[in-house]
Amino acid sequence: MHQVWEIAGTVFGFIWNNLVFLNLFFSIVVVFFQRKDPKTVWGWLLVLYFIPIVGFVFYLLIGTDMYKQKMFRVKEVEDKLNEAIRQQENQLKSKKLHENDLELQGFSDLVMYNLNTNGAVLTDTNDVDIITDGEAKFDALIEDISQAKEFIHIQYYIFKNDVVFERLKDALLKKASEGVEIRILYDAMGCRTMRKSIWKKLNKAGIETAEFFPALFGRFQLRVNYRNHRKIVVIDNKVAYVGGFNVAKEYVGLDPKFGYWRDTHLRIRGDGILGLELRFLLDWNYAAKQNLFAEQKYMSGFEPACRDMCDMQIIYSGPDTSLQPIRDNYVRLINKAKEKICIQTPYFIPDESMLTALLIAIRSGVEVNLMIPCKPDHPFVYWATYSYMGELAMAGANCYIYNDGFLHAKGIIVDDRVFSYGTANMDIRSFALNFEVNALIYDSKKAKEMSKRFAEDVLKCTQITKNMYASRNLWLRIKEQVSRLLSPIL
Numbered sequence: 001m002h003q004v005w006e007i008a009g010t011v012f013g014f015i016w017n018n019l020v021f022l023n024l025f026f027s028i029v030v031v032f033f034q035r036k037d038p039k040t041v042w043g044w045l046l047v048l049y050f051i052p053i054v055g056f057v058f059y060l061l062i063g064t065d066m067y068k069q070k071m072f073r074v075k076e077v078e079d080k081l082n083e084a085i086r087q088q089e090n091q092l093k094s095k096k097l098h099e100n101d102l103e104l105q106g107f108s109d110l111v112m113y114n115l116n117t118n119g120a121v122l123t124d125t126n127d128v129d130i131i132t133d134g135e136a137k138f139d140a141l142i143e144d145i146s147q148a149k150e151f152i153h154i155q156y157y158i159f160k161n162d163v164v165f166e167r168l169k170d171a172l173l174k175k176a177s178e179g180v181e182i183r184i185l186y187d188a189m190g191c192r193t194m195r196k197s198i199w200k201k202l203n204k205a206g207i208e209t210a211e212f213f214p215a216l217f218g219r220f221q222l223r224v225n226y227r228n229h230r231k232i233v234v235i236d237n238k239v240a241y242v243g244g245f246n247v248a249k250e251y252v253g254l255d256p257k258f259g260y261w262r263d264t265h266l267r268i269r270g271d272g273i274l275g276l277e278l279r280f281l282l283d284w285n286y287a288a289k290q291n292l293f294a295e296q297k298y299m300s301g302f303e304p305a306c307r308d309m310c311d312m313q314i315i316y317s318g319p320d321t322s323l324q325p326i327r328d329n330y331v332r333l334i335n336k337a338k339e340k341i342c343i344q345t346p347y348f349i350p351d352e353s354m355l356t357a358l359l360i361a362i363r364s365g366v367e368v369n370l371m372i373p374c375k376p377d378h379p380f381v382y383w384a385t386y387s388y389m390g391e392l393a394m395a396g397a398n399c400y401i402y403n404d405g406f407l408h409a410k411g412i413i414v415d416d417r418v419f420s421y422g423t424a425n426m427d428i429r430s431f432a433l434n435f436e437v438n439a440l441i442y443d444s445k446k447a448k449e450m451s452k453r454f455a456e457d458v459l460k461c462t463q464i465t466k467n468m469y470a471s472r473n474l475w476l477r478i479k480e481q482v483s484r485l486l487s488p489i490l
Contacts, residue, residue: 126271144239187227242266242276316436318435330420334354339416342450344454347427349385371402414447424437
């Protein structure tokens with residue numbers, strides 16, 4: 001034991017005596033060997049300066065880049081989609097697509113961008129139900145599961161072993177006993193509290209499960225970044241879900257810490273389900289090492305909706321590409337706004353392009369409305385959010401703090417004509433580090449319905465005026481400034 005302490009002392013002494021040189025070496029690694037945004041680089045350099053050595057360990061855990069552009073590509077899918085993409089590109093170039101569809105007027109360039117960057121085919125036979133209450137969401141989901149005949153594909157960032165999971169599990173076990181194929185994809189970080197035995201019991205009942213980016217040593221996660229934040233359910237290609245709700249009791253308002261949980265989920269019927277099923281299959285193939293595209297039934301059977309048809313593209317983003325498609329969609333929508341922008345998000349840490357676009361919109365006479373929660377579930381992120389919100393308030397935006405529980409809805413509505421809601425927050429982490437999915441819907445009737453929900457939420461908010469923000473106390477200003485300095489790496 002004495003020798004161990006001697007060796008430990010020698011190592012510590014070496015590190016202490018060479019701290020400057022070691023930190024310089026680590027700084028060089030950060031600056032020259034990782035292609036990052038300059039603000040992110042400076043954020044990490046600050047961490048290295050104030051927390052030598054330990055800061056570099058944090059960097060290894062959550063800071064390193066991963067661009068594996070072919071990580072989720074499957075040749076069969078690309079071949080099938082390319083023809084549809086080329087057809088829509090030709091229609092857009094000839095102006096036939098938006099001439100025949102009034103909802104698309106002014107947005108053909110955005111449709112083209114999503115075709116080129118995401119392979120996001122535009123579908124126009126969709127019906128969308130907007131769900132903002134957790135109980136209502138799970139009631140609808142359980143009912144749809146009970147109607148399943150062939151397969152159920154489920155993907156959530158968070159599962160917790162509580163009453164909500166038990167209810168879902170019971171419904172799935174019943175369908176598994178009837179011979180319905182069921183697959184559950186979960187993220188290792190988001191489900192770190194779930195015991196492996198729970199998944200094994202489901203496997204024994206015939207339900208397949210797969211883990212995204214599993215931990216290397218038990219529950220110890222070496223990768224904090226690059227989490228699969230998507231929430232997708234597809235049932236028989238007849239109905240699908242996407243949005244902000246996960247599977248845990250807080251999402252139905254049963255956690256006293258958060259109170260009522262205000263979120264937004266979309267229940268979709270129609271050809272738009274294709275994009276969600278494709279995304280699930282790609283993620284499943286990567287995590288489970290299976291090629292489900294060999295089964296024709298998973299890429300067929302989509303039926304047009306029978307009421308309230310609307311245009312839709314399913315868009316994705318993630319660290320498997322150097323692009324940031326969802327961020328780019330937000331920026332393009334902001335730039336296109338003529339009258340009004342409404343944004344809801346639990347975390348508002350925009351990059352420079354998005355912040356600049358919003359400030360330009362405000363100064364151009366566009367009504368900009370931003371709504372964030374009143375309760376911080378991640379303190380540094382919340383105070384950075386508050387800082388950016390304050391900047392918009394001082395520029396003339398209408399900024400609201402939601403008081404009726406926790407606001408977890410994530411999306412943007414523009415001019416009551418188009419909206420994008422899904423799993424992506426308005427922050428750098430969602431833009432570049434997490435795997436996300438949104439539904440972009442071009443439909444004035446549904447957009448107005450979403451705006452009505454926003455207006456109802458405003459009645460449960462406190463508006464942060466210029467005077468209120470300017471009179472905040474010194475301690476709050478300090479928390480904001482420290483958090484904002486760290487915002488590129490939060």
